[in-house]
Amino acid sequence: MANFKEIMSRPERLTGGHRMCAGCGGTIAVRNVLKALNPEDRAVIANATGCLEVSTFMYPYTAWKDSYIHNAFENAGATLSGVEAAYNVMKRKGKIDDTYKFIAFGGDGGTYDIGFQSLSGAMERNHDMVYVCYDNGAYMNTGIQRSSATPMYADTTTTPAGKVSDGKMQNRKDLAEIIASHHIPYVAQTTFLGNFKDLHEKAEKAIYTKGAAFLNIMAPCPRGWRYPTENIMDMCKLGVETCYWPLFEVIDGKWLLSYKPKNKLPIEEFLKPQGRFKHLFKKGNEHLIEQFQKEVDDRWEQLLKFCEV
Amino acid sequence: MTAKSIRERLSGNEAVAIAMRQINPDVMAAFPITPSTEIPQYFSTFVANGQVDTEFVPVESEHSAMSACVGSEAAGARTVTATSSCGLALMWEELYIAASCRLPIALACVNRALSGPININCDHSDSMGARDSGWIQIYSENNQEAYDNFVQAYRIAENENVRLPIMICQDGFITSHAVENISLIDDKDVKDFVGEYNPSEYMLNKDHSMAVGPYDVPAFYMEHKKQQAVAMENAKQVILDVAAEFEKMTGRKYSLFETYKLDDAECAIVIINSAAGTAKDAIDKLREKGKKVGLLKIRVFRPFPADEIAEALKNVKAIAVMDRCEGFSAQGGPLGAEIKSALFNHCSTAKVINYIYGIGGRDVRVENIEEVYEALFNVIKSGNIGQAYRYLSLRD
Numbered sequence: 001m002a003n004f005k006e007i008m009s010r011p012e013r014l015t016g017g018h019r020m021c022a023g024c025g026g027t028i029a030v031r032n033v034l035k036a037l038n039p040e041d042r043a044v045i046a047n048a049t050g051c052l053e054v055s056t057f058m059y060p061y062t063a064w065k066d067s068y069i070h071n072a073f074e075n076a077g078a079t080l081s082g083v084e085a086a087y088n089v090m091k092r093k094g095k096i097d098d099t100y101k102f103i104a105f106g107g108d109g110g111t112y113d114i115g116f117q118s119l120s121g122a123m124e125r126n127h128d129m130v131y132v133c134y135d136n137g138a139y140m141n142t143g144i145q146r147s148s149a150t151p152m153y154a155d156t157t158t159t160p161a162g163k164v165s166d167g168k169m170q171n172r173k174d175l176a177e178i179i180a181s182h183h184i185p186y187v188a189q190t191t192f193l194g195n196f197k198d199l200h201e202k203a204e205k206a207i208y209t210k211g212a213a214f215l216n217i218m219a220p221c222p223r224g225w226r227y228p229t230e231n232i233m234d235m236c237k238l239g240v241e242t243c244y245w246p247l248f249e250v251i252d253g254k255w256l257l258s259y260k261p262k263n264k265l266p267i268e269e270f271l272k273p274q275g276r277f278k279h280l281f282k283k284g285n286e287h288l289i290e291q292f293q294k295e296v297d298d299r300w301e302q303l304l305k306f307c308e309v
Numbered sequence: 310m311t312a313k314s315i316r317e318r319l320s321g322n323e324a325v326a327i328a329m330r331q332i333n334p335d336v337m338a339a340f341p342i343t344p345s346t347e348i349p350q351y352f353s354t355f356v357a358n359g360q361v362d363t364e365f366v367p368v369e370s371e372h373s374a375m376s377a378c379v380g381s382e383a384a385g386a387r388t389v390t391a392t393s394s395c396g397l398a399l400m401w402e403e404l405y406i407a408a409s410c411r412l413p414i415a416l417a418c419v420n421r422a423l424s425g426p427i428n429i430n431c432d433h434s435d436s437m438g439a440r441d442s443g444w445i446q447i448y449s450e451n452n453q454e455a456y457d458n459f460v461q462a463y464r465i466a467e468n469e470n471v472r473l474p475i476m477i478c479q480d481g482f483i484t485s486h487a488v489e490n491i492s493l494i495d496d497k498d499v500k501d502f503v504g505e506y507n508p509s510e511y512m513l514n515k516d517h518s519m520a521v522g523p524y525d526v527p528a529f530y531m532e533h534k535k536q537q538a539v540a541m542e543n544a545k546q547v548i549l550d551v552a553a554e555f556e557k558m559t560g561r562k563y564s565l566f567e568t569y570k571l572d573d574a575e576c577a578i579v580i581i582n583s584a585a586g587t588a589k590d591a592i593d594k595l596r597e598k599g600k601k602v603g604l605l606k607i608r609v610f611r612p613f614p615a616d617e618i619a620e621a622l623k624n625v626k627a628i629a630v631m632d633r634c635e636g637f638s639a640q641g642g643p644l645g646a647e648i649k650s651a652l653f654n655h656c657s658t659a660k661v662i663n664y665i666y667g668i669g670g671r672d673v674r675v676e677n678i679e680e681v682y683e684a685l686f687n688v689i690k691s692g693n694i695g696q697a698y699r700y701l702s703l704r705d
Contacts, residue, residue, distance in 0.1 A: 044384065044512050059523035067512035070522035071379050072402055078373035082338055082380030082388070083512065085364040089335045089386060090513060093362060098515050118376065121369030 023229035025219030048110025077122030108149035226275025326351035335386035375403035385511030408443025413466030430670020574603030615651035
């Protein structure tokens with residue numbers, strides 16, 4: 001790896017001036033994944049419909065330096081499959097000399113839910129591409145509706161907490177594990193921590209591993225999670241330190257834990273700063289937090305087993 | 310005739326697959342569905358045996374097939390797919406996106422009824438459902454036409470004044486699976502006729518990157534749609550020009566539509582695809598009896614050659630428009646609506662009946678078509694159309 005400071009000062013491939021919200025996790029994810037590209041390498045970016053698409057490529061302006069394609073909501077995986085196939089044949093025919101890398105970005109709506117089949121197909125066919133999910137745990141673009149990535153009890157606009165409801169009643173899908181079951185060369189889960197070394201290293205491995213790779217990045221949305229915009233790094237840290245969002249890799253089927261907190265924090269630390277979990281802290285709802293903690297503990301124990309820690 | 314002609318006996322699917330082999334496209338993304346399945350099957354064999362340079366992407370659905378086609382074509386690769394029925398319906402969203410991104414993808418559509426109830430046999434509800442998606446649609450009466458139309462497809466779609474996707478349609482089973490005599494064109498002649506694909510704008514262009522599929526605000530969306538509409542209008546002349554060149558190569562003549570004994574006809578039917586052959590037989594029989602009957606067979610449905618059709622039908626007293634597809638408009642099918650609108654604009658006084666026929670694979674026999682002409686003569690005789698929207702060969 002080149003000098004980390006140099007890497008972090010590489011020119012931006014997603015330029016400023018786009019219309020994403022201040023403090024948006026999605027753009028932080030994109031900028032840091034793209035920093036892992038060797039500056040001499042070209043890329044084609046595919047993007048599922050969502051905040052990222054409608055805010056970065058509003059005709060006639062694009063914020064993307066690389067070639068970019070938005071097709072629809074549910075098909076970034078399949079769309080990029082076609083681009084990669086085109087590259088292979090054009091390279092073989094001598095129509096292209098340059099090295100191109102293929103990276104798809106989708107939110108959890110376009111990835112866990114409506115784009116799940118298209119993603120699964122692209123991963124199973126092992127196209128030489130990276131699919132990056134910026135997971136903010138709800139359909140934020142349409143106004144904070146629940147997704148299968150939304151954690152249990154979250155108050156969303158389609159699972160509002162009310163007199164007879166505690167918010168979303170179902171558990172969150174574990175997409176990284178599902179994609180790992182496709183037996184592709186590289187799967188990893190990360191978020192924004194410290195100097196972004198974890199994210200960078202995983203993005204670089206994902207991009208430069210031949211074959212299909214999947215990155216799941218927790219990318220908080222201040223609007224949807226309801227915490228002060230400037231606290232995004234704290235939110236990510238709490239997600240990791242409570243083991244709500246563990247950091248790991250699956251390389252050729254081998255599970256590797258990237259980080260084990262010295263003192264695992266109670267889940268309240270992660271839930272409390274977020275407005276979407278406010279109702280859990282009302283008197284009489286202690287059992288909901290207990291249930292949430294149990295789910296986090298069970299998943300963490302399972303992950304430790306996978307990683308043989 | 311300048312080109313070498315090769316006599317063969319092939320099914321319609323095999324003929325289209327051979328046209329694809331001769332064209333040697335860069336990428337095929339496809340998903341199997343009866344009755345078009347054989348096309349990607351034959352083509353996969355060409356890939357497996359190194360007869361083509363194509364990357365075959367065996368996607369997990371038709372939605373992903375067209376999604377991958379959009380990605381591939383936008384990247385700069387000549388791209389092909391094939392489908393039928395629900396497969397085309399599943400592509401519906403992507404058909405519009407392919408057209409609006411001005412991507413000249415070619416699709417072999419083997420016409421089959423839409424579910425439900427599920428039915429694997431021929432009708433045109435699949436491609437008629439896609440008629441407003443911005444794709445050029447060309448129809449084929451038999452195996453020869455399916456092959457010839459496919460050879461012409463990219464020359465039309467990729468023309469710089471057009472740049473629209475194109476679907477070449479033929480009837481499921483009736484022509485896709487029936488083996489007929491066919492004249493194939495020499496591989497080299499097809500290659501020369503179709504030419505290399507060198508798009509002016511594409512994503513893998515090293516000189517400048519390109520962004521595809523923007524969010525379009527009201528200030529631009531309408532102008533973009535108008536550009537698409539102009540491209541579709543432009544396609545008409547390009548189709549004729551390509552047909553003229555094709556005729557020079559093969560001696561086989563194509564136009565926007567075909568007429569059969571229409572010049573002096575009092576009664577005519579307007580029809581699409583394989584049943585035109587049956588109708589021609591019925592016409593020959595009726596002509597022997599001195600009946601002045603004729604036919605207009607649509608080749609190009611999108612763009613719709615309304616003025617030319619109205620001109621061709623101007624001396625006909627009664628017309629039966631044959632729709633192999635319901636429209637559920639409670640007044641007929643899609644072809645009926647188009648023909649009546651074309652005639653209205655030319656102040657036609659012809660009496661028009663719209664028949665729904667042959668849907669879900671219902672047989673169309675020579676005597677059924679004779680019945681239609683008989684009904685038309687009755688209309689002329691009585692001066693009354695009676696029921697303007699009818700079903701042919703409906704069981705009691």
